[in-house]
Amino acid sequence: MFSSRPKPETMTAPAAGASAPSLAPAAPPQEVRLSLYRRMLEMRGFEKRAYDLFLQGLVKGTSHLGLGQEAVAAAFGEAMRPDDYTFATYRGHNHTLARGVPMVPVMAELMGRETGLMAGKGGSMHLTSVEHGMMGSYAIIGAHLTIANGAAWSAKVRGTDQVAVCFFGDGTTNIGAFHEALNLAAVWKLPVVFVCENNLWMEYTPIGSVTAVRQPAAGRAGAYNLPPVLVDGNDADAMYAIATSSIARARAGEGPALIEALTYRHGGHSRADPAKYRPEDEVRQWLERDPLPRYRFRLAADGVAAEALDRIEAEAQATVDEATAQAQASAEPPVGLVEKDVFADGGATWRR
Amino acid sequence: MAEMTYRDAVAAAIAQEMERDPSVVFLGEDVAAAGGVFKATVGLLDKFGPERVVDTPIAEQAILGAAMGAAMTGLRPIAEIMFSDFLAVCWDLVANEIAKTRYMTNGQVSLPLVIRTGNGGGVRFGAQHSQSVENWAMMIPGIKVVAPSTPRDVIGLLAAAVRDPDPVLFFEQKSLYATKGEVEEGEIVDELGRATVVREGRDVTIVALAAMVPRAQAAAELLAAEGIDAAVIDLRSLVPLDVTTIANSVVATGHLVTVEENPRLCGWGAEVASIVAEECIFDLDGPIVRVTTPHVPLPAAEALEDAAMPSPERIVAGVRHSLA
Numbered sequence: 001m002f003s004s005r006p007k008p009e010t011m012t013a014p015a016a017g018a019s020a021p022s023l024a025p026a027a028p029p030q031e032v033r034l035s036l037y038r039r040m041l042e043m044r045g046f047e048k049r050a051y052d053l054f055l056q057g058l059v060k061g062t063s064h065l066g067l068g069q070e071a072v073a074a075a076f077g078e079a080m081r082p083d084d085y086t087f088a089t090y091r092g093h094n095h096t097l098a099r100g101v102p103m104v105p106v107m108a109e110l111m112g113r114e115t116g117l118m119a120g121k122g123g124s125m126h127l128t129s130v131e132h133g134m135m136g137s138y139a140i141i142g143a144h145l146t147i148a149n150g151a152a153w154s155a156k157v158r159g160t161d162q163v164a165v166c167f168f169g170d171g172t173t174n175i176g177a178f179h180e181a182l183n184l185a186a187v188w189k190l191p192v193v194f195v196c197e198n199n200l201w202m203e204y205t206p207i208g209s210v211t212a213v214r215q216p217a218a219g220r221a222g223a224y225n226l227p228p229v230l231v232d233g234n235d236a237d238a239m240y241a242i243a244t245s246s247i248a249r250a251r252a253g254e255g256p257a258l259i260e261a262l263t264y265r266h267g268g269h270s271r272a273d274p275a276k277y278r279p280e281d282e283v284r285q286w287l288e289r290d291p292l293p294r295y296r297f298r299l300a301a302d303g304v305a306a307e308a309l310d311r312i313e314a315e316a317q318a319t320v321d322e323a324t325a326q327a328q329a330s331a332e333p334p335v336g337l338v339e340k341d342v343f344a345d346g347g348a349t350w351r352r
Numbered sequence: 353m354a355e356m357t358y359r360d361a362v363a364a365a366i367a368q369e370m371e372r373d374p375s376v377v378f379l380g381e382d383v384a385a386a387g388g389v390f391k392a393t394v395g396l397l398d399k400f401g402p403e404r405v406v407d408t409p410i411a412e413q414a415i416l417g418a419a420m421g422a423a424m425t426g427l428r429p430i431a432e433i434m435f436s437d438f439l440a441v442c443w444d445l446v447a448n449e450i451a452k453t454r455y456m457t458n459g460q461v462s463l464p465l466v467i468r469t470g471n472g473g474g475v476r477f478g479a480q481h482s483q484s485v486e487n488w489a490m491m492i493p494g495i496k497v498v499a500p501s502t503p504r505d506v507i508g509l510l511a512a513a514v515r516d517p518d519p520v521l522f523f524e525q526k527s528l529y530a531t532k533g534e535v536e537e538g539e540i541v542d543e544l545g546r547a548t549v550v551r552e553g554r555d556v557t558i559v560a561l562a563a564m565v566p567r568a569q570a571a572a573e574l575l576a577a578e579g580i581d582a583a584v585i586d587l588r589s590l591v592p593l594d595v596t597t598i599a600n601s602v603v604a605t606g607h608l609v610t611v612e613e614n615p616r617l618c619g620w621g622a623e624v625a626s627i628v629a630e631e632c633i634f635d636l637d638g639p640i641v642r643v644t645t646p647h648v649p650l651p652a653a654e655a656l657e658d659a660a661m662p663s664p665e666r667i668v669a670g671v672r673h674s675l676a
Contacts, residue, residue: 085425087421117458118456118457118458118460119458121455121456121457121458122456122457122458126456126457128456128457128460128461129460130424130457130460130461135421135424135425135461136453136457136461138449140444140448140449142413142444143413143417143444143445143448143449144417144449145417146413146414146416146417146418146420146421146445147417147418147420147421147424147445147449148417148421149414149417149418149421150417150418150419150420150421150422150423150424150425150429151421151422151424151425152421153418153421153422154421154422154425154426154427155425157377157403157404157422157427158425158426158427164421176413177413177414177417177444180409180411180413180414180417181413181414181417183409183411183414184408184409184411184414184418187409337458340458340459341454341455341458341459342454342455342493342494343454343494343496343518344454344462344516344517344518346459348493349592350493350591350592350593351592351593351594351595351627352545352592352593352594352595352596
């Protein structure tokens, strides 16, 4: 199995305008592709709106946008079963929307409103919706890979065939928990799919300058007896293909997968970061590889009418506008929530 | 009634809960095939099989992450962290993930899990295998903190911890593993947050935890010989904290002495002293005295470790100071 895959060292980041890497899969059915396009548009619209709301002072604190990285989350959202588990990071808005979590509570959570997904108690970095299988967004690098293992282990012990999918950035591959999690997943043969979104930058630092191997995830796969998998993370079809096959393998009891999806962050690391440190050429080349216009072009080339694509775009924008209005109309959370739900009895009482 | 060691009580408690509830699973380093480095989990693998009693790599983050992910999806894991000192290498999971997730998710996620760990000194293991870290745990909102002093309480409190819907850090004191005590027949389940008055007394209230309980009892015997009648309270749990039992005793005796194995600063006794000072000041007839390990890492040599940890003699001196 190992030798049948290309070695990561032989693969490079696809240049602007290049076609998808060699694992070119069959295109997904058209209804899947239209759904992928809609999901990506909604994510794009949501993230752009979140940014605007920062500038208006309606979203406080910090936030980490997934602009440019939509294809990864959208493809897995499309490929996962409703009872599968998602574990995401602080850059988790896309992955939350990808599980079908309605946009209004997500927007309201960013705005610190009562109707927020967690009534304002979590904020942008901790989006969670258990009823949608969105098991949390984790804001400290590394831990959630080990937690995703736990959900996968639980599925195995309980005899269900649920799969856990865990998203993280390239920076995560250098922390100890990554290695603890990959080793345990492999040894216990857990139904878990690890998805590294390699956007080339660990916060403000080029990932290559702090990583011993060229491909931060794929280059480590062999250490855990896993095949190295490198995918064009800006190609929704390629992502859908690898999502479908890796989830199917995990569900069939064949163990974990480690996928490295090459993608790019259109903005900075977080709200406070204008990302001036990135070479202009690099930014320009990756903006040319923006997964959305690229996908529209492909769908149109494959015969989808421009009117149909325009309609999806308009509907996605309307969803974002409506969510913004509803979230903005929501009240601030009651201060009584401060001492709620520390413990299972609903309160914060630590003495008797 | 049967006599049992503190060590065997651990395995008995886990077995009691695994037999009762098929969703209880147990994982940790050397816990299954080897029966635990303290031999506290012998026989569980044979009884419950490798799917529910699982050996892990030396990877404490992976252990607690697995426990957390399993707890949030329908299992009730018991995770062992071999030495409580090692909690420092997985404290992110404890303090940032396990403790906060229910709150941050507005109650969406429940984490019914237990982290068992060998805590404390008296076994000459030196500064990285002897710490009393119960006060670290007590400072984090969202976790319950339990530390039994007897074999019987190991069973009752561990059973309560497993059945509790919240995450519980369960501190087993290593120097107590070989101690014996009477354990009643049949299922034993306690309630978390109930202290026990292990000795009634009129003159002073001594509050202790885990291995400090027998030392406080020994001090009370010494004090009785000089005509001082000391009450001894076994706190059993720091969160929830049984303030009622402490306050009732202090109101009656007018004197409070805490006996803490943790180093001095921010030890659990500081919180107890603060509560009593705030709520019972007019019932006090002398200073609140804290007897603790000094604010030092624990040394290895027998003579040094014994000098560092609270002894019955130091507890007696503390009581005399409060009564003076």
